[in-house]
Amino acid sequence: MSSPKKVVLAYSGGLDTSIILKWLETEYGCEVVTFTADLGQGEELEPARKKAELLGVKPENIYIEDLREEFVRDFVFPMFRANALYEGQYLLGTSIARPLIAKRLVEIAEATGADAVAHGATGKGNDQVRFELAAYALNPGIRVIAPWREWSLTSRTKLLAFAEENQIPIAKDKRGEAPFSVDANLLHTSSEGKVLEDPSEEAPEYVYQRTVSPESAPNTPEYVEIGFERGDAVSIDGEKLSPAELLTRLNVLGGRHGIGRIDLVEGRFVGMKSRGVYETPGGTILLAAHRGIESITLDRGAAHLKDELMPRYAELIYNGFWFSPEREMLQALIDTSQEHVEGTTRLKLYKGMASVVGRSSPKSLYSEQHVTFEDDAGAYDQKDAAGFIKINALRLRLLGMRARR
Incomplete structure (x- = not known):
């Protein structure tokens, strides 16, 4: 050549x-x-x-x-619409x-x-x-x-x-x-190698660059409200922000409360396992907030299908197939699911945790009238559940009868 x-x-x-x-x-x-x-x-x-x-x-x-x-608008936000996690933990900051x-x-x-x-x-x-x-x-x-x-x-x-x-x-x-290598961007920091190569040893505190330790975080919780439109975060505490501005502010909030640390041994695409220490303070808050608003705006079937597809979608990103037709096909499905994902999620930030404590949406599927323990004014006839259970139990009863024979 x-x-x-x-x-x-x-x-x-x-x-x-x-x-x-x-x-x-x-x-x-x-x-x-x-x-x-x-x-x-x-x-x-x-x-x-x-x-x-x-x-x-x-x-x-x-x-x-x-x-x-x-970066945030066209890559990070589309990925977060999917709630993507590689091997159940990694928010794919480098990928x-x-x-x-x-x-x-x-x-x-x-x-x-x-x-x-x-x-x-x-x-x-x-x-x-x-x-x-x-x-x-x-x-x-x-x-x-x-x-x-x-x-x-x-x-x-x-x-x-x-x-x-x-x-x-x-x-x-x-x-x-060098004691370890670092890759950083607006979504995360990634530290690997040297002092981190023995996965049995706890990572030294100096490895962490964006977050205080949860033990050193404030003793008073902080509350934050994140607004969503069509699955993307658009505001913090009512203030409209651009994608990069929003993630930057969430990084500051998460960092001072020790949120977003993970110590992970992951399976690389090339075949070996590697140990990485990641800090994703803003992304961890964003993931919790997005799942919170989805919990009241996504239909159960759509939500469960998304969760089934998510590991495949995350693996495609991790392995480098962002521009593949299969990733784009999955993205189209994910984006369709986000049409009514709008509203506000309220979170409590405290000692390494980002906990959803409230969610509201004009597109909510949550009906207090249907789930109340008080009088539901005829919204739901509990007698209907008997037939529902009998139909669903039919195949189990037939299996049980065969087993008894």
């Missing part, structure tokens, strides 16, 4: 992607375009621009974009960010005439799959370069030596072994 002439690199400005930038230039002799996405990771991104310029990238080839609103990054990589490649894109994901993880499946779905002819699967820089020592040989600045704390 011929060498690419121009490559768009997913660039963070950190040591690894800076090494990749220089490696692409030396290995392929190609021009490099850098793309840095602001997904709400909480870091200043201008240093990435300065680092790229220092490494010789032309100013017109440096792309830094604020994608926070698109849902990758298709958006890949989308912009492909779009920038087309805009700049690049014939390849590159990423810094390793050959052991899920992200390589997510980036590349998305890229190929959006541009079947694009070439994807994954340096970690190609180069001989297989140790931290070799990486640092390459950096020094090529005059790549190395932060002092990067000269030693």
Whole structure:
């Protein structure tokens, strides 16, 4: 395969992607375009621009974009309409960010005439799959370069030596072994590796970055009301907010009450198990609130079908199939279910818990007249239940009769 002439690199400005930038230039002799996405990771991104310029990238080839609103509106919110959890716990914070990054990589490649894109994901993880499946779905002819699967820089020592040989600045704390690796965006932080590799050992408190420990959280609960329209959160305590503004505020609320911590051993798509520590304070509140408003607005059959489909939907996102037809088909079904999911959920935030304590909706299916223990004024004839039970019991009675024979 011929060498690419121009490559768009997913660039963070950190040591690894800076090494990749220089490696692409030396290995392929190609021009490099850098793309840095602001997904709400909480870091200043201008240093990435300065680092790229220092490494010789032309100013017109440096792309830094604020994608926070698109991220929450077009990726996080559709996923939350499904109440998606991978393996029953993981809110898919890293997984849902990758298709958006890949989308912009492909779009920038087309805009700049690049014939390849590159990423810094390793050959052991899920992200390589997510980036590349998305890229190929959006541009079947694009070439994807994954340096970690190609180069001989297989140790931290070799990486640092390459950096020094090529005059790549190395932060002092990067000269030693980092205690763990971190991925962050507006939805979550993910910490893996090093001090977390033994799943029998409790994660040290310094791993957590967005949340106080539940033990240190306030001793007084805080109440919050979240408003919904067509399944999406639109307001907090009556104040209308954009998707990114809303999630940002929920992160602050959840963080100070120690909400959204999980310590998970998960099954990676590539086959191995890995241990991750995740913080999703705003997302954890949002999930509880969404299920709360669905509890009074979704029909039982629709709600149960959604719950049956959710693990499949979550697995598709985790495995990198956001742009697959099956995910889009499931999304259409999920979105149809959200037509009447509107109203307000009230939650109590306290010591690591986000508990639903109230819910109201103009589209509510809850009828106090039907469920009351007081006089229901003829709304429900309890005698009807006898026939209902007999019909449903018929096959069980026949089975029981056969067993007795």
